[in-house]
Amino acid sequence: MEASTVTNQILSGSEKGGKTYAFNDGHDPDKPADFWFQNSEDGLVLFIVFFTQACRWSRCLGCNLPGQMASFHVPFTHIMAQVDYLFGLSDVVEKQMDIRKVIVSNNGSVLDQETFSSTALMYLMAKLNLPNLSVLSLETRPEFADFAELEFLSRALAEGETPTALEIAIGFEAFDDTLRNAVFDKGLTLSVFETFLETVAPYGYRLKTYFMQKPVPGMSDDDAVRDISDAIFYLGRMGKKYGVPINMHLNPTYAARGTVLEAAFKDGSFTPPFLTDVARAALAGKDAGISIFIGLSDEGLAVPGGSFVREGEDPLIKELETFNRTQDYSILDRIAKTTFSF
Numbered sequence: 429m430e431a432s433t434v435t436n437q438i439l440s441g442s443e444k445g446g447k448t449y450a451f452n453d454g455h456d457p458d459k460p461a462d463f464w465f466q467n468s469e470d471g472l473v474l475f476i477v478f479f480t481q482a483c484r485w486s487r488c489l490g491c492n493l494p495g496q497m498a499s500f501h502v503p504f505t506h507i508m509a510q511v512d513y514l515f516g517l518s519d520v521v522e523k524q525m526d527i528r529k530v531i532v533s534n535n536g537s538v539l540d541q542e543t544f545s546s547t548a549l550m551y552l553m554a555k556l557n558l559p560n561l562s563v564l565s566l567e568t569r570p571e572f573a574d575f576a577e578l579e580f581l582s583r584a585l586a587e588g589e590t591p592t593a594l595e596i597a598i599g600f601e602a603f604d605d606t607l608r609n610a611v612f613d614k615g616l617t618l619s620v621f622e623t624f625l626e627t628v629a630p631y632g633y634r635l636k637t638y639f640m641q642k643p644v645p646g647m648s649d650d651d652a653v654r655d656i657s658d659a660i661f662y663l664g665r666m667g668k669k670y671g672v673p674i675n676m677h678l679n680p681t682y683a684a685r686g687t688v689l690e691a692a693f694k695d696g697s698f699t700p701p702f703l704t705d706v707a708r709a710a711l712a713g714k715d716a717g718i719s720i721f722i723g724l725s726d727e728g729l730a731v732p733g734g735s736f737v738r739e740g741e742d743p744l745i746k747e748l749e750t751f752n753r754t755q756d757y758s759i760l761d762r763i764a765k766t767t768f769s770f
């Protein structure tokens with residue numbers, strides 16, 4: 429596909445989604461957009477956001493992740509240089525024996541070869557032969573997970589020194605169909621999701637689904653809790669039906685700069701969810717047969733005051749981090765019964 433066609437797709441998506449942010453075109457293309465360490469039930473996680481051309485969909489309401497990326501094509505040589513840069517950093521070298529999971533993102537679709545070159549992905553796979561790596565997670569829209577690419581990834585992982593499970597991570601955002609597609613403009617139907625599950629099931633891959641609690645303006649806190657619990661029950665049923673282990677990555681929504689949520693936050697039609705309600709929603713996972721990870725960072729992308737973390741909530745954050753590591757539901761029980769005053 430012509431590079432200009434991809435750029436036009438990004439620009440028209442941004443326009444449709446009412447985005448007002450600028451792209452990060454001045455970023456050094458030989459360095460990743462961001463990376464950080466976090467803890468999960470899998471152990472130490474290295475989360476990498478490679479700097480590439482932005483997400484081709486770009487229109488989802490409230491998402492400003494494409495604004496961290498380039499509007500132009502980033503050639504594979506630069507993405508490979510980002511791999512070298514990252515794995516040469518002393519912080520990464522020192523922790524490499526402890527890294528159990530690597531999450532690979534480009535704030536879009538790592539499996540979209542128009543924005544993340546297959547050559548660079550192969551290079552990354554070779555570099556990821558870390559001594560104790562047990563899970564590799566790749567973020568993508570489901571339509572880019574094609575048969576040939578899954579075959580190649582499966583073979584590459586089998587050749588590694590340690591057994592490594594592959595997790596495909598997709599954005600779902602909201603469970604209610606109207607909210608997800610008519611309001612949020614995610615462009616994902618349940619039938620596409622279930623076909624995707626059927627495609628990945630034979631490979632034994634794991635699946636991560638990203639959800640947002642209270643993703644659109646005008647939604648009550650109770651409706652937001654209900655949407656997440658409905659999603660948890662549905663994922664539990666689908667995981668059993670297709671034999672795919674599923675994790676829900678639950679992100680409380682923040683007012684992202686340069687999106688309609690910024691305007692809604694300013695006019696009072698959107699307030700970020702409370703962490704107590706996030707715990708209440710996640711409680712539905714207790715016997716659902718899926719694991720849950722609660723996202724606790726707004727990655728610095730919220731407008732001032734527009735984050736879901738309110739003053740004095742550090743102890744609550746610590747408790748939720750412990751839940752992420754342990755899946756101990758008594759923690760959520762306790763938080764959900766607590767009323768905090770702000």
Ligand code: SF4
Nearest residue numbers: 483486487488491535
């Ligand atoms: S939510 Fe994902 S698919 Fe939608 S615009 Fe953002 S990065 Fe693209």
